[in-house]
Amino acid sequence: MTLATKLAHLSSTIKSSVNAKPIFKPTINLSILETHLQKCQSFKQFTQILSQMILTGLIADTFASSRLIKFSTDLLPFIDMSYSFKIFAFLESPNGFIFNTMMRAYIQRNVPQKAICLYKLMLNNNVGVDNYTYPLLAQASALRLSVFEGKLIHDHVLKAGFDSDVYVNNTLINMYAVCGDLSAARKLFDESPVLDLVSWNSILAGYVNADNVEEAKFIYNKMPERNIIASNSMIVLFGRKGNVAEACRLFKEMPKKDLVSWSALISCYEQNEMYEEALVLFMNMIDHRVMVDEVVVVSVLSACANLTVVKTGTSVHALAVKIGIECYINLQNALIHMYSSCGEITTAEKLFDAGHNLDLISWNSMISGYLKCGSVEKARALFDAMIEKDVVSWSTMISGYAQHDQFSETLSLFMEMQHHGIRPDEATLVSVISACTHLVALDQGKWIHAYIRKNGLKINSILGTTLIDMYMKLGCVDNALEVFHGTEEKGVSSWNALIIGFAMNGLADKSLEMFSEMKKSGVTPNEITFVGVLGACRHMGLVDEGHRHFNSMIQEHRLEPNSKHYGCMVDLLGRAGMLKEAEELIESMPMSPDVATWGALLGACKKHGDHEMGERVGRKLVELQPDHDGFHVLLSNIHASKGRWDDVLEVRGMMVRRGVVKIPGCSMIEANGIIHEFLAGDRTHPQINEIDNMLDEMAKKLKLEGYAPDTLEVAFDIDQEEKETTLFRHSEKLAIAFGLITISPPNPIRIMKNLRICNDCHTAAKFISRAFDREIVVRDRHRFHHFKHGSCSCMDFW
C-alpha cells in the first residue's frame, strides 16, 4: 500500500472518529495549541483539539501536527498508538520529524517492525532522513535481534554519510553487541572516528553479556575514564563467573557507588549461594542510607528464601510496603517464593490469592510450597489449574511426587509431560530416574538414559550420580561404570555412588579399589564415602580392613563417624561372630546408638545363635521402638529358632497389644515395562494358574537338585508340611516363578524385595539358577544378590 492510498483509506476513519461539529466556533491557532495540548485531560478533549485543527486547517502545518503527534504518542497516556497512527496517516505530508517521532513511539512500545516499515515509507516518499533517524533504526534492529537487518541499516548509514555521528555509531555498536556479533561491534568501535563514554560502555556491555572476561577486562582497563556504569557491569560479570573476590575488590575500589553497585554485589553473593553475605551487605546498604528499590529487594528476598529466615524476610517485606514497591510483579513473585520456601504456606497463600496477574513463577512457588509442607494433593490441584505450565512447573510436581515416595505418579506425570511436548531438563530427569530406581523399572530407566544421549543433554555430576545409583541398585554394574567413565564432572558423590554400588553388588574388592583410586585422583572422601567403604568390608567380612578404614576416617580425614558408621562396624564385628566386641563398640559410642545399630547386633545374635544376648538386645529394641515391626519379628524368630513357642506367642501378643503391624514382604518384578507386585501367598495375579504350575515344576526340579526347605524360617508353630507350603509361597518365589514364565533367557530375572531375603529363598534361588540355568538378581532392603550357576555373589555372607 502506498502512502497515498493509505492516507486515503485512513482519512475517512479519522473524520468519522472526531467530532466534526464543535459546539464552539473553532478558534485554535498555533500560538495557543501548545497550551491546549498541555491542559488536555481526556480523549474527548483531545478529539476536540483535533477537530478544531482539521476545521481551521491548522493540521496542515507541519510544526503544529508534529506537536500533536508528539503529545498523542508520548505525553497523553489515554491516547493509544493505533489512534496516533490514524492521525499520522491523515496528515498530508508528514516530514522527517514526524516520522522519527512515530518510529520512536513504536520502538518504545516494543513493535520495532513498524518502525522499520515507516522507514521504508520514508524512502519511498522521499521524506528526508536525518541523523536522528538512524539511531532509531539501529535500535529497532537490536530489538529484533537481526544482524542482517542491522547490517543493511549500517550500509544506509554509510551511504547517507552519517558515519561520523557518535550517536549513530553508538547505537550501531550496541546493535551488533546485542545481536551477538561482537567482532562487528568491535570493528566499528575500533574504526569509529568519534568515541565517547557511551561507546566504551556499549562495547564493554557486549563483552559482559557474552561472558567474555578477557576482552571485558581489556576494554575496562583501557577506558579513558572510570565510570560507575562500567564498574557496575564488571561486578556483574565477575559475579556471573563465580569470581566473588574480584567483584568485592572492584566494589571496594569504587570511589563512588550507586544503588546498582550495591545491588550488583548483593546479587553476586546471592547467585553464588553466599546468602548470609548478601543479607549483611544489604543491612550495610541501608546503614549507608542508599536508596533501595524493587530489584535489590528481590535479590534479598531470594537470599532469605534460601536461608529460610522468615523473620528477616518479613521485615524486608515490611520495608517494601513502606517504600511503596510491593506492586511490582517480580517482588510479588519473590515474596510468595520466600514465604513458601520458609514453610509459611498460609502467608504465601494470602499473597497469592490477593495478587492479580501473577505470573508462572508465583504459581510454581506455590506448588513447591505445598509440596514442601506435604500437601501433595493441593499442589496437584494448583498444577492442574494452571493454564500455562513451563518446565519448572512440571519438574516441581514430578520431583514432588518422587520426594513423597509416589513413584508411579512420578513416572506417569513424566509421560504426560512428554505427551505435551515439554522438554525435560536435568532436574526433571534426576527425579524420574530415582523413581525408576525405587520401582525397579530398569527398562524405563534405560529408556531415559537413551533419551539423554539422543538429545545430547549434558550429564552433570548430580544426574550422573543418579544414573550410577540407579544402575547399581538395579544390579547393572557395567552400565553404572560406563556412566561413571562418561561423566565429565566427577564429584565426590559420583565416586560415592560407585563405591557404595560395588559394595552393594557384592564386589567389595572393586569397591575398595575404587576408594583408593578416588584418593589418588585427589577427591576428598566424605562421611558418605566411608559408609560405602565400611559397607564393602562388612559384606566381605573384612574385620581388620574395616577397623583400619574406620580409624583412618578419624585420624587421616578428620571425619567424625556417625551412627551409620558405628552401625556398619557393629554389623561387621557381629557377623564375624565377635559379639562381645560389637557390644563393647556400641557402649563406646559418643552418641546414643540408634535402633539400626542395635538391630545389627540383634541380627548377629540370631546368626550366631547367641540366644542370651539376642534376647537382651531384642527386648531393648522393642522397648526403644515399640512400633517397629522388624525387631518384634526378629525377637520372635530367635525364640522360634529355639522352638520356644511360648515366648514367640508372648512377642506376638505384645505386637497385637501395641498395634504393631508386620509389614508384609513384597517382591516386585518388571516385565515388558509393567511392574508386578507379589505378597507372600498372593493369589491375585491374573496369571496365578501359570505361576502355580511353574511353582510345582520348581519344587520338583529343586528336590532332584537336593534342596531341602529351611523350615526354621517359618516362625509359626505349625506342622512341617504346612511350613513347607508356606515357605514355597514366599513373595520372592512367586516373583521368580513369574519371571521364569515371562522373561526369556539370557535376560536376568530382576526382583526387588522390600525386606531382607530370607534364608530359604536365598538357598532356593541358588538352586533355581542352576536347575533352570538362569541368572537371578534380587535386590533386598540391604543389598544385591546375583544368583548364577548355583551360587550367589554375596558368597552367603549377608
Next chain:
DNA sequence: TTAGGGTTAG
C-alpha cells in the same frame, strides 16, 4: 524559526 535523540549496569 519553531520540534525530536542514542547507550550501559543490578
